[in-house]
Structure formats: structure tokens, C-alpha cells
Amino acid sequence: MNFNRIKCFYEDNSKLIKTVAVVLTLLLAVFLFLNYGKKQDNVIITDDSKVAGKSINAKSENNHNSEEYVFVDIIGEVKKPGVFKMKADSRVFQVIDKAGGLLESADVSNINKAEKVVDGQRIVIGKIGETSHSEPDEGVADGNSVSADGSGKININMADKNTLQKVRGIGPAMAGKIIDYRRENGKFNSIEDLKNISGIGEKIFENLKDQLTV
Structure with a gap:
């Protein structure tokens, strides 16, 4: 008796039942698709974070090593x-x-x-x-005043007065001016700074520059 009723109900409402089934199937498919997409997004974000973290750590290590x-x-x-x-x-x-x-x-x-x-x-x-x-004492020659690269050039930031006078074209007066300038202004940033000293013009500088370094 119950079976016949169910059969009759299905036959009378078969179109409605099929429509509901299709709609439910579509909703389930959409639900599964959206959830799968979220999981994929989460995986990508996590991986990007790890890669970014590794890049930052690598840069930090490189900076530390290059100090x-x-x-x-x-x-x-x-x-x-x-x-x-x-x-x-x-x-x-x-x-x-x-x-x-x-x-x-x-x-x-x-x-x-x-x-x-x-x-x-x-x-x-x-x-x-x-x-x-x-800086080195003016009266004592300093071994650090000669460039360590083997060029034999005199380091104007390290040389004492006596050592400066070993340079062709530098006498006692000019050596004293170089020492005074260094005391008042600090280290020379480049040998071109010598041109800031009174008495050292372009011509004198050209004669000195190949014998000096900083």
C-alpha cells in the first residue's frame, strides 16, 4: 500500500523531483568548487610567505657577511x-x-x-x-704611511712630516701645511683635497698625485 502511494507520488511529481535533484547537485558542485579554491589560495599564500621569509633571511646573511x-x-x-x-x-x-x-x-x-x-x-x-x-708622530717615520698594495705611494692620511718630504716636490713647508690641514679637517677623502691647501695649485698637484694615495 505504501509502495503504491510512493509510486503514485513520484509519477505525479517526477518533474519537480528531477528539478530539485538537479538544483541540489549544482549547489553541491558549486560548494565543493569554492572550498577547493580557498584551499588552493591558502597553500599559495603559505608558500609565498615562506619564500619571502627565505629571501629576507638570505639578504640579511649576505649583508652581514659583506660588512x-x-x-x-x-x-x-x-x-x-x-x-x-x-x-x-x-x-x-x-x-x-x-x-x-x-x-x-x-x-x-x-x-x-x-x-x-x-x-x-x-x-x-x-x-x-x-x-x-x-696619526704618526711628526718626528718618527711610520711604516703604515707607505701603501700596502706595493705601489710605493705615500699615504697622505698616515705619513708623518719626515715621510712626506720623501715625496719629490714636497719640502718642509709644504709637509707642515699638509699635517696642519689634516689636523684641522680630518682625513683626506681623496688626493684631490690637497688642492685645498694654500700653495698647492694644479701644476704642483699634477707633479705630486702619482706619488701619493689615501
């Missing part, structure tokens, strides 16, 4: 004199801090603490009443 250093010798009235490895853009005051700071007897009146250090530089901190300097 340049210099070695600076500091002696005299500091707590821990010695040779220190410093970042290339370090200043004199940072080298002093690295050496444990100044002793009470230290005289830094002639020291430019804001001066940038260079590789192979020697900083001498004298006692009160003596001479402090962050």
Missing part, C-alpha cells in the same frame, strides 16, 4: 691598549671605548674623537703635558 672591518692600534693612556677589530665606519671615540676608556692621566686635547678610523691606523693617547695624536 667591512678595519684593524686599529691604540696605545698610551687607555685601560686596555692593543689592536682592535672595528667596523669600517667606526670613530676614534669608539676605539677608545673598546680599549676600556681613558685613564685619568690621559690628555685628549689634540684628539679628534669624531674622526673616522682607517685600516692600520695607530692612535696614541698621551699623558697630560705630553702630545696625544691619532
Whole structure:
């Protein structure tokens, strides 16, 4: 009896039932498609994040590895004199801090603490009443004043007065002017800066430039 009723209901409403079935099938297909698309998007986003993270880490490591250093010798009235490895853009005051700071007897009146250090530089901190300097003593030749590349050129940032006079065309007066300029203005950025010194014109500079370096 029940079966006959169901059969009759199906026959009377077959079109409606088929239509509902088709609609439900389509809705299910759309639902599955949308959910699958979201999962794919999530996977892509996650992968992009990982790739971006790896790229940032790689750049950070490369920057760290490419960081340049210099070695600076500091002696005299500091707590821990010695040779220190410093970042290339370090200043004199940072080298002093690295050496444990100044002793009470230290005289830094002639020291430019804001001066940038260079590789192979020697900083001498004298006692009160003596001479402090962050460059070679004028009366003592300094081995670092000759370029390390084997060219034999004199480094105008490191050379003392006597060493400067070994350059053809530089006498005592001009050597003194170079030392004075260096004390007042800091290191030479290029040998062309010599033309800022009174008495060194274009012609004299042309005669000197091939013998000098910075």
C-alpha cells in the first residue's frame, strides 16, 4: 500500500523531483568548487610567505657577511691598549671605548674623537703635558704611511712630516701645511683635497698625485 502511494507520488511529481535533484547537485558542485579554491589560495599564500621569509633571511646573511672591518692600534693612556677589530665606519671615540676608556692621566686635547678610523691606523693617547695624536708622530717615520698594495705611494692620511718630504716636490713647508690641514679637517677623502691647501695649485698637484694615495 505504501509502495503504491510512493509510486503514485513520484509519477505525479517526477518533474519537480528531477528539478530539485538537479538544483541540489549544482549547489553541491558549486560548494565543493569554492572550498577547493580557498584551499588552493591558502597553500599559495603559505608558500609565498615562506619564500619571502627565505629571501629576507638570505639578504640579511649576505649583508652581514659583506660588512667591512678595519684593524686599529691604540696605545698610551687607555685601560686596555692593543689592536682592535672595528667596523669600517667606526670613530676614534669608539676605539677608545673598546680599549676600556681613558685613564685619568690621559690628555685628549689634540684628539679628534669624531674622526673616522682607517685600516692600520695607530692612535696614541698621551699623558697630560705630553702630545696625544691619532696619526704618526711628526718626528718618527711610520711604516703604515707607505701603501700596502706595493705601489710605493705615500699615504697622505698616515705619513708623518719626515715621510712626506720623501715625496719629490714636497719640502718642509709644504709637509707642515699638509699635517696642519689634516689636523684641522680630518682625513683626506681623496688626493684631490690637497688642492685645498694654500700653495698647492694644479701644476704642483699634477707633479705630486702619482706619488701619493689615501
